Amino acid sequence: MIRYEDFESAIGLNWYEVDPNLQQLMHRLLKPADLEWCEPELRRIGALIGGPIAARAEVTDKNPPRLVKFDRSGEQVDEIVHHPGAVATKRDVWESGIAGPRLRREAARRGRHYPELMATALNFMLSQAETGMLCATGMTSGVLALVRRFAPPEVRDELLAKLTAERFDEAWDGAMFMTERSGGSDLSTLTTVARRDGDRWLLNGSKWFCSNVDAGAIATLARPEGAPQGLRGVALFLVPRWRSDGTRNAIVVRRLKDKLGTRAVPTAEADFVDAEAYLLAGERADAPAALDGRGINRMMEMVNSSRHGVAVMGLGIMRRSFLESAIFAAHRAAFGRRLEELPMMRQTLVEMVVELEAAAALVFAAGGEGALARLLVPLAKLRATRGGLRLASQAVEVHGGNGYIEDWPVARQLRDAQCHTIWEGTENIICLDVMRALRDEQVLDAAFGALGARTGDGVAMLDRSRERLLRAQGEIREALMFLSRAERDLAQLRARAFANYLADAVEAALLLEEAEWEMEHRGNARKALIAHLYVQSHLANDAPLRGICSADRATLELFEPLTRYGEVSPARAQTLIAQAP
Numbered sequence: 001m002i003r004y005e006d007f008e009s010a011i012g013l014n015w016y017e018v019d020p021n022l023q024q025l026m027h028r029l030l031k032p033a034d035l036e037w038c039e040p041e042l043r044r045i046g047a048l049i050g051g052p053i054a055a056r057a058e059v060t061d062k063n064p065p066r067l068v069k070f071d072r073s074g075e076q077v078d079e080i081v082h083h084p085g086a087v088a089t090k091r092d093v094w095e096s097g098i099a100g101p102r103l104r105r106e107a108a109r110r111g112r113h114y115p116e117l118m119a120t121a122l123n124f125m126l127s128q129a130e131t132g133m134l135c136a137t138g139m140t141s142g143v144l145a146l147v148r149r150f151a152p153p154e155v156r157d158e159l160l161a162k163l164t165a166e167r168f169d170e171a172w173d174g175a176m177f178m179t180e181r182s183g184g185s186d187l188s189t190l191t192t193v194a195r196r197d198g199d200r201w202l203l204n205g206s207k208w209f210c211s212n213v214d215a216g217a218i219a220t221l222a223r224p225e226g227a228p229q230g231l232r233g234v235a236l237f238l239v240p241r242w243r244s245d246g247t248r249n250a251i252v253v254r255r256l257k258d259k260l261g262t263r264a265v266p267t268a269e270a271d272f273v274d275a276e277a278y279l280l281a282g283e284r285a286d287a288p289a290a291l292d293g294r295g296i297n298r299m300m301e302m303v304n305s306s307r308h309g310v311a312v313m314g315l316g317i318m319r320r321s322f323l324e325s326a327i328f329a330a331h332r333a334a335f336g337r338r339l340e341e342l343p344m345m346r347q348t349l350v351e352m353v354v355e356l357e358a359a360a361a362l363v364f365a366a367g368g369e370g371a372l373a374r375l376l377v378p379l380a381k382l383r384a385t386r387g388g389l390r391l392a393s394q395a396v397e398v399h400g401g402n403g404y405i406e407d408w409p410v411a412r413q414l415r416d417a418q419c420h421t422i423w424e425g426t427e428n429i430i431c432l433d434v435m436r437a438l439r440d441e442q443v444l445d446a447a448f449g450a451l452g453a454r455t456g457d458g459v460a461m462l463d464r465s466r467e468r469l470l471r472a473q474g475e476i477r478e479a480l481m482f483l484s485r486a487e488r489d490l491a492q493l494r495a496r497a498f499a500n501y502l503a504d505a506v507e508a509a510l511l512l513e514e515a516e517w518e519m520e521h522r523g524n525a526r527k528a529l530i531a532h533l534y535v536q537s538h539l540a541n542d543a544p545l546r547g548i549c550s551a552d553r554a555t556l557e558l559f560e561p562l563t564r565y566g567e568v569s570p571a572r573a574q575t576l577i578a579q580a581p
């Protein structure tokens, strides 16, 4: 079992070794041949992230990037100056293989497959240190995907070489400037204009939220001259920071945003003033291609992957909040007992670990290469980002007054967490996206079919949880039928309740599946308890007297194996589950 009392702090630990649930996800989901090479890398990078990267994150937060408008001769330079610690982390992130091409290339050289879950695991650990760094690397992979698919042939190879350079000093970051002052959820009113000038495109307009503003390659949306109003008139462009002649492109950084959190990444307001750009529309880059009305669709093709990145950020905050809380509660005493011995504190920590594992199950399932990703990604973004906020807030309270003070490690997590419910689609927009993914009602049946099929009926102690899940699935089908026929405003009014109910059912199914795997492969009923507790709190609203008078003592008696990842014998689990209301 993990011995939290032996740790001074989460910083300095190996974040792969100290996370048995992450290890189990990797062992369960990766093919043995992939696991064989991935696990040593996860250990190596777990030490790097839990060590120097986590330590520097605290310093970067207090020393965020600065904008230098002019050089000493009065030339306008609009340069972003990062703290040396932040630069060291960016270099480590790129050259260690957390981001950047290193691990993928090494895998290819040795004839090995690079599983996408590896990227999820690495990003998950990075997010526990600093979600702002993942914002930068996530946008770089997003821009890379757009360039691969849509850059004009004459510049594609050069851009790809920069976005995938092995050495950090030669590599270009990516960014995406979409949001304008008029709004980010609804991009139909955007006013940035693209003009054809000989064989070049020139962009003029203002962007209101520009994270990673000093990136080398910026994906953006603009309306070509002569294009209609609305989303159909929008085209997708790539603005390089430097023109091909080596001069600085015309991107004016007006100011950096004074942000609540995610301070590692500079977010700015920026203007394009006759900025040179490449049309991202495939082979042709002329005016008719820009007017094909598909710019927004091209952009949206990669929205699912960037939304998954934000889900991973939320999950990282959930994990860090839990780990810091478990360590603090193992050290601090009140009323003659360590905090972790106090019943309500046990309840809080168990609730945190149950929510963490449920969200992890969903985020890792959504990061797979399967057909369900279109539905699972928005659900994962919905749950893990809200979960990040909730657990960060709980972690602050576990730390008492200290938690509210910036010397301690959880106040920043709470500030950072608030960004992720907004970034890449606010919670409301994500709920509407869940409804969109279910426009074809068969998607829901396919999802339940796939998840249900993986949940066998092997573990008898989970029968009641399985029954509750089946009942929920039936209700969700009925609700979807109702909403798909309801008048538009009523359907939107219920979208959030629906998406959350669906997420409850999906997380429950995934946990039940994990529980069965753990029983079969490890003879351990710990995850069965986690699944049971999850179903109780999310899918069982029929407990008499809200369960207050029940004899259920699982949280008190199994606190240690639940929060320290120990063994629970099936017989013990069975007895405790039977006491539940």
Ligand SMILES: Cc1cc2nc3c(=O)[nH]c(=O)nc-3n(C[C@H](O)[C@H](O)[C@H](O)COP(=O)(O)OP(=O)(O)OC[C@H]3O[C@@H](n4cnc5c(N)ncnc54)[C@H](O)[C@@H]3O)c2cc1C
Pocket (backbone or CB within 6 Å): 176, 177, 178, 179, 182, 183, 184, 185, 186, 209, 210, 211, 212, 259, 262, 267, 419, 422, 423, 424, 425, 426, 427, 428, 429
């Ligand atoms: C730190 C930070 C960094 C960012 N970085 C970038 C970046 O790099 N690039 C970029 O393009 N953008 C970036 N953004 C902007 C972000 O994507 C937008 O803030 C977000 O999409 C919401 O847009 P908005 O702020 O204009 O809010 P609005 O779209 O005005 O929304 C305001 C509120 O209305 C709600 N709302 C809107 N439509 C509906 C609806 N149909 N039904 C119900 N409710 C609705 C929203 O949920 C929200 O609560 C960043 C934001 C932050 C905070």
